[in-house]
Amino acid sequence: MSGIRTGRPSDTGRRYLPDEDFLSPPLSLTVSPAAPEAGSTVTLTATLTNTTGITLRDTAFHLTVNGTGKPVLVGSLAPGTTTTRRRRTTLSEDAEGEIAFTAHAIFDVDRNSSDCVHSSTSILLPSRSLAGAFDNAGIASDEPPTVADIDGSGSSLSAQALASVGLTPGAVVTHDGIDFTWPDVEAGAKDNVVASGQTVLLSGTGSRLAFLGTSTWGEGKGVGTVVYVDGSEQTFSVAVPDWYGANGSAAVVAPYRHISTGRDDTPVSLFTFDATLVEGKELRSVVLPNVSDGLQSAVPALHVFAMTVA
Template sequence: MGDVAAVSDPATGVAVYNSGWKVYGGTSAASPIIAGVYADAGTPAANTYPASYPYFNAAHLNDVTTGINGTCSPAYLCTAGPGYDGPTGLGTPNGLASFTTGPDGAVTGAVTDSTTHAPVYRATVKVGNTTTVTDLSGHYSLFLPVGTYSVTAEGYGFASKTISGVTVTDGSSVTEDFALAPASIFNNVRVTQDTNTDVGDIDGGGASLSAQGLAQTGVTPGFTIAHAGLAFTWPSTAGVTQTIGTHTYGTPDNVVASGQTIAVNNTSGNTLGFLVTATYGPAGGTATINYSDGSTQQFTLSSPDWFGGDGDIAITSAHQNRPDNMQYQAPGYVYYVGITLESNKTPVSVQLPDVSGLVTPGMPSLHIFAITRG
């Protein structure tokens, strides 16, 4: 599978003198043919990617649409057809036009976290099949032929973003900055339906809170919970499943604290509130609030065990769930923790304690369902 192809049938290949004239084909012929086309096309423009040239000028290629096809999945990787396909790429050379840059310009900019404004390192910025990655400062540069493009930035843990209508003119440099929003940081399924308990696991042993048990106390997905003068939003994914193919999965509804940094979006209030619980608890550690002026505030974020303990109970599930759609007739608890913010400062994010990376039987873990300011 390649970007472009060349005729390489050994029966109609190229003549090579090797202790006499012989006919050679296959990649031994096709590869030097393509290399020769690139050589004849001239020196590539600085900071450009010659392998991307045909994608911007495919009209000057012979599109191969028929042949002896193979069988694989997805089918286009083994079957010739209009446009790009696995056996022949974009097609075979028809002159040099698809292998030169022509007029070109640059698209440059920076990729940052939309909440903390920190640079996003090694984010991918791409236009079609032309890609680059950001440096430690979040900066990137793409060199493209003249034209109008859609530019997309993607980073691990962030939602991708596309800017359309980016026009590149000959010799120009266009600046396009991306502020990427963090994707959901939930990484654990704590709430399950009584009829589908195997999709959750809060403790490494398959236990979970019951969606039906929570509903008995009025707590449902997306529900607003008022506690200690604050308004929390219960995760809209709690107890929600998704089916992919023949498998059904739970949707993550909480984050297991392992040092993650989470944005604080609410704009007013002097208290930062958390809805938390723990397994094999109590569990917790030192957390850090990051303020907009660069200062920080450390505090202890911890929770009693979900079976009960010395804490401010915010939510009660009437019963717990176990594997194989079994119920355990004991309540499960979610607790409130409130932290007083420093005066006249704006919190932008909070770094959670590094308690555990996974839920493991016998190992304490701290779970956070919601954070709010008020």
């Protein structure tokens, strides 16, 4: 809450008493449909109930989508009354990732001061590509130094160590007959997605959906889902080893890494893992395994750098 409260008479004819009158009038916000797709129309509905003992004067609503919206004047709202405002908006055809919706209600509480309440919610649209889902920077440069954090404690892969084993930005790495394209980004930029149940759109057919990544703080275990164009689904399980050390099952081993205090000459490993597909079926999307709720220190996390249908 914010605002200046002076105690001047309100337009109800009585003094405004902050401790008695103003207990944050509730503002609710809903979005319909609850799970829209890119290009679809959504309706935001905001409802404000005046639970205070004074009239809220010159009330205005702001209903925003990713911070964009125009104010709508409501007027005075007497004690005990409720008002609702709606906004219809069409999501862009290329919308992806998190879409944030916010409702602000702003009002005068007396002649010289105002206050506000707000409510927010969000939806998570499918990412149009794996790169669109990237939410973590896991690769840092040795020189000039850049900042990245792959494990929540300031550790990172080294761009130079990766380059020494063929993983330069945009490079193709082949393992077990499958080609992966390494993220084509600069060191310090977002280059992987921490698997938390995100949906990524796919296309094509094949026998395997293969991933290139690694885990931090232990084995990254979880269950994902492949979704086909015909609406059918199949689940798959992953168990990806921790990145620390030169693992004999690794697809790539980098000779050293960064930790919060500088270079650490412990090798680190990247792995491939996959889901078996129904051959001939057209793919629509994949729901990544929900291994962790984002990146947290001392909590196992699965990092996906590349994905391909083979």
